[in-house]
Amino acid sequence: MAAPLLIVVLAAGQGTRMRSDMPKVLHKIAGRSMLGHVLDVVRALTPERLALVVGPEMEDVAAEGQAAAPVVETFIQAERRGTADAVLAAAGVLAAHKGDVLVLYGDTPLITAATLKQMHDALDQGAGVAVLGFEAADPTGYGRLLTDANGEVVAIREHADASDAERQIRLCNSGVMAFRVRDLAGLLRRVGTDNAKGELYLTDAIELARSDGYAARVVVCDEEEVLGVNDRTQLAAAEAIWQRRRRHEAMLGGATLVAPETVWLSYDTVIGRDVLIEPNVVIGAGVTIEDGVTLHANCYMAGHDEKRRDTVIIRRGAVVGPYARMRPGADIGPDVHIGNFVEVKNATIEAGAKANHFAYMGDARVGPGANIGAGTIFCNYDGFEKHHTDVGAGVFIGSNSALVAPVKIGDGAYVAAGSTITKDVPADALGLARAPQETREGWAAKYRARRQRRK
Numbered sequence: 333m334a335a336p337l338l339i340v341v342l343a344a345g346q347g348t349r350m351r352s353d354m355p356k357v358l359h360k361i362a363g364r365s366m367l368g369h370v371l372d373v374v375r376a377l378t379p380e381r382l383a384l385v386v387g388p389e390m391e392d393v394a395a396e397g398q399a400a401a402p403v404v405e406t407f408i409q410a411e412r413r414g415t416a417d418a419v420l421a422a423a424g425v426l427a428a429h430k431g432d433v434l435v436l437y438g439d440t441p442l443i444t445a446a447t448l449k450q451m452h453d454a455l456d457q458g459a460g461v462a463v464l465g466f467e468a469a470d471p472t473g474y475g476r477l478l479t480d481a482n483g484e485v486v487a488i489r490e491h492a493d494a495s496d497a498e499r500q501i502r503l504c505n506s507g508v509m510a511f512r513v514r515d516l517a518g519l520l521r522r523v524g525t526d527n528a529k530g531e532l533y534l535t536d537a538i539e540l541a542r543s544d545g546y547a548a549r550v551v552v553c554d555e556e557e558v559l560g561v562n563d564r565t566q567l568a569a570a571e572a573i574w575q576r577r578r579r580h581e582a583m584l585g586g587a588t589l590v591a592p593e594t595v596w597l598s599y600d601t602v603i604g605r606d607v608l609i610e611p612n613v614v615i616g617a618g619v620t621i622e623d624g625v626t627l628h629a630n631c632y633m634a635g636h637d638e639k640r641r642d643t644v645i646i647r648r649g650a651v652v653g654p655y656a657r658m659r660p661g662a663d664i665g666p667d668v669h670i671g672n673f674v675e676v677k678n679a680t681i682e683a684g685a686k687a688n689h690f691a692y693m694g695d696a697r698v699g700p701g702a703n704i705g706a707g708t709i710f711c712n713y714d715g716f717e718k719h720h721t722d723v724g725a726g727v728f729i730g731s732n733s734a735l736v737a738p739v740k741i742g743d744g745a746y747v748a749a750g751s752t753i754t755k756d757v758p759a760d761a762l763g764l765a766r767a768p769q770e771t772r773e774g775w776a777a778k779y780r781a782r783r784q785r786r787k
């Protein structure tokens with residue numbers, strides 16, 4: 333049985349290299365903050381307690397932590413005095429905790445639960461301290477892991493403090509560390525500031541633990557997994573890795589991605605089997621794609637936007653696109669066809685309905701089997717409020733119609749092309765609201781003759 337686990341996530345750094353008014357860990361990958369990703373991963377380890385260390389005036393980071401993991405306990409590091417000091421900001425919970433401690437950073441969003449479990453396992457196998465290391469393609473800037481003949485970690489040397497020989501080492505510290513020591517707070521209080529930066533380094537805990545008789549082990553992972561985000565180029569690199577992983581999973585799950593590298597998914601995208609996704613499809617937060625759905629090229633869909641936090645669901649066998657936009661609250665029923673340049677927002681389109689070309693359907697229900705003609709607009713907004721449109725089963729809306737909400741079109745009704753409908757149309761009726769056509773026999777011939785005489 334593994335000992336109960338306390339996880340400490342450090343996020344007190346400002347992230348100045350992001351050049352942002354927003355704290356670094358709130359920047360998003362696949363639609364979710366980096367902190368959200370990290371907290372989501374650590375929850376898979378079912379920690380007994382979860383602590384988050386933030387800087388002063390980082391209420392928004394604390395709030396994001398709370399939202400992502402309601403059990404989180406937030407601590408404020410008053411001054412940015414180094415990673416050991418940051419862990420000590422959570423001294424209250426450290427003192428109370430009887431068990432193992434895992435420390436990781438909020439700006440390392442690609443870490444996996446499997447790797448963190450290996451870290452915890454290393455403690456079960458007798459280590460007092462475990463360090464997550466990786467072979468860096470370019471180790472510049474990282475702390476180097478100094479190991480002995482048995483592969484035990486002897487010390488971690490920060491880049492700035494390392495000798496030329498030590499700088500040749502490519503095995504680096506990811507920042508993730510696990511501890512099974514009797515009094516971690518006491519041990520960290522013994523850390524000094526005798527280093528190039530004058531900071532309290534968490535990494536010094538290795539030497540201190542060893543001098544107390546504990547074994548220090550290294551667990552090695554892929555560099556990709558511990559990519560730290562310091563600036564926006566690294567943010568984009570992390571996004572690219574995340575997207576590649578998620579597309580891979582979607583394909584293994586039975587979805588065909590014709591050009592996977594052009595499809596963008598979100599942290600919570602759900603994709604079924606036998607889904608076909610053509611190139612350049614962008615899927616934002618809150619979207620579910622059921623089995624057998626086809627998304628033609630160049631669609632954009634998102635359940636959350638600047639106005640609404642909702643969901644988008646594309647149900648079994650529906651066909652969407654090319655060039656369709658599904659906004660929050662779009663519920664596309666089974667076997668529905670949504671064609672090019674069609675926008676759907678907060679609307680339920682029921683089984684088998686079709687809107688194949690150029691249309692806006694907002695704040696509405698469209699009944700099963702209805703046909704929405706090209707150029708139909710649901711006029712849902714009067715400049716102050718949104719109103720509902722209800723289109724019944726089997727309704728036929730002729731092209732270029734405007735349905736001015738609130739309005740109801742009864743089952744089986746027809747709306748004549750080019751109508752502006754402001755009153756309800758009863759079931760099985762025809763709604764016609766356009767200037768009647770007038771035909772003047774011979775008018776064009778006479779008109780031409782008159783103009784030619786004048787020349």
Ligand code: UD1
Binds near residue numbers: 476533
């Ligand atoms: C740290 C490690 C280094 C490792 C590297 C991996 C130390 C001393 N060095 O260096 O061995 O190779 O990460 O990326 O630990 N933080 C606080 N409070 C502080 C200082 C830092 O919360 O007072 C947080 C930061 O928000 C960040 C993390 O700790 O999430 C790492 O801090 P940073 O200053 O970036 O450490 P590095 O110099 O990169």
Ligand code: CA
Binds near residue numbers: 560562
């Ligand atoms: Ca860093």
